[in-house]
Amino acid sequence: MHLDNQSLVQRDLAVLWHPCSQMKDHEHLPLIPIRSGLGVWLEDFAGNRYLDAISSWWVNLFGHANPLINQAIKGQLDTLEHVILGGFTHQAAVELAEKLVEITPPGLNKCFYADNGSSAIEVALKMSFHYWRNLGQSQKTKFITLENSYHGETLGALAVGNVALYKDTYGPLLMDVITVAGPDCYYREVGESWEQYSSRRFADMDLVLSEHADQVCAVIVEPLVQCAGSMRMYDPVYLKLLRAACDKYNVHLIADEIAVGFGRTGTLFACEQAGISPDFMCLSKGLTGGYLPLSAVMTTDVVYQAFYDDYQNLTAFLHSHSYTGNALGCRAALATIEIFQTQDVLGNNRRLAEAMAKAAERFKEHPNVAEVRQIGMIVAIELVKHKQSRQPYPWQQRRGLKVYQYALSKGVLLRPLGNVIYFMPPYVITEQEIELMAEVAWQGIQIAVQD
The missing domain is CATH 3.90.1150.10 (Aspartate Aminotransferase, domain 1)
Known part of the structure; x- marks a missing residue:
């Protein structure tokens, strides 16, 4: 069948509903x-x-x-496309988890796979809440997030975001979170450095943590750049202060590196610029070089051990996705990481x-x-x-x-x-x-x- 621009657009508009789009725009804005x-x-x-x-x-x-990633996927395709990761495993999933433990900040020794960025956020939120519950601290049910933040479109991820355009419509469906004024340096005073402004803004976070830590599971942030929040940026000092405060107040730190990970900010992971390790690091987007949907939540042995128990005690983390640890996605991710490590x-x-x-x-x-x-x-x-x-x-x-x-x-x-x-x-x-x-x-x- 001969394909051309016009015929494919007509067929598209008859059946497809596009993401993040007002479809009526396409009456005058061609696909x-x-x-x-x-x-x-x-x-x-x-x-x-x-x-x-x-x-x-x-x-x-x-x-x-990309020829290297293409080749890796083609090789995997002839061997294994996918297998259930509940009770089974495969080489690509194991090798990728080993690599991610190796290259992420120290202490992130366990890898939990999901399908996409929003799903990774859901995993981290549930895992943090469930960790405290397993430790007998069931009063910890809240999350702290920054103004202008964005963490995805599923309901949990949307709840901990703060961009009105995406969130307001679904407000009645969302859990209640604590939103703190952010370190976004767009609002700094004349002559004030990024570091000075981001440091000064941390006082708001410290105050909220001091008042609410007993009820809080975790603070979730996008390190250095709030991408969907108009690409607003801040200084690494904020992350240093936040890591210290989370330790002080016994609260988890979730780093959403979905958009900023894998070299976007100048280091492999943005957290490296602050010299910190979060309790959870969410990865997706560049993880597979842009080839296939895959995400990972990296966490610590301490978190992992809180779930390691006899089944009868009902402490297991039962979150699952059908395509968890997909072999093709894992192989694309391994090829992507190989490029970082060989070039x-x-x-x-x-x-x-x-x-x-x-x-x-x-x-x-x-x-x-x-x-x-x-x-x-x-x-x-x-x-x-x-x-x-x-x-x-x-x-x-x-x-x-x-x-x-x-x-x-x-x-x-x-x-x-x-x-x-x-x-x-x-x-x-x-x-x-x-x-x-x-x-x-x-x-x-x-x-x-x-x-």
Whole structure:
């Protein structure tokens, strides 16, 4: 059957409901059908190419159709595609768990698999609650989260998030959490450093912990970057203070590294920049290099031992997913980690991050840019109506969408978060491609800010 852009879009709109989309938009905002991908480029059925500047929702680390990951999956496919992980095991699941124990921060010695990022958050929340229950502290039922945080779309993950756009509609369905003012450095005073501001903001967290620790299972945070929360960023000192406070008040620390893990922030894991180990680390997205849905929750021997008991005592963690530890996903993840361990990915990323900083420099002086911020391979450009007052554009004007539409017309996939334009490309991008990405974003912003 001959396929072309128009016919595939028509068939799509007849049957498909797309994620994070108002489907009525597609009456005037054409879907882009992709035929193939290679490196940082996607190609449609008419031969138009698009630079994937957002790593296909932050998952793709080493480019589309990466030959090393392709080969690993093909090899696994001829041996074992999947087997139940309840009562059974297989080589890829064991090898990946061993690797994750090896490369994650010290003390994270046990690995629990799930299917996706939201599922990993659910596992960590339930595991923390259940740990305290097994220890006879059933009064610990609350979670503390940061304002502007995002941890996924399932009900538990949504509850511990704080982005109104995603959460408010489902408020009646969600558990009650304690939300604390965040360390987001966008709001620092003139002349105040990131470190000073994030340190100062920790007082709110310390106060809440001192008052509520007896009822609290865990604090959950996205280390360094609140990605879906407009790519807002903060200093590692906050994580150091938080780790010490969680120890002091006998509360777990859950690090949601789903988006920031695997080299995005300049270190393999963002927690490394604070020199801390959380009690739970949630991993997904880049874990498989953007190939297959898989997530993992890394935790400690102390947590594991609280569940290790005679079955009759009903302390087991009975959470399960049908595709837990899927062999193909595990093999893709092993190939992804192998690339980190056989190539100087982090060193190359430092050079690419410098190129991204250089390309983004001119945005700082733009009259409608409040801030250009960067941590590692993430650059965010925040558009505002007035630079001095930082008055935002009304969200109804969808200025970011205009950047998105213009960029597509020039062969670059940028998908802004509201009025925040960001770059989060695969690690195989070249300096020339970075310059193209930034130039198209600049042109798109010029159009988007016109009244």
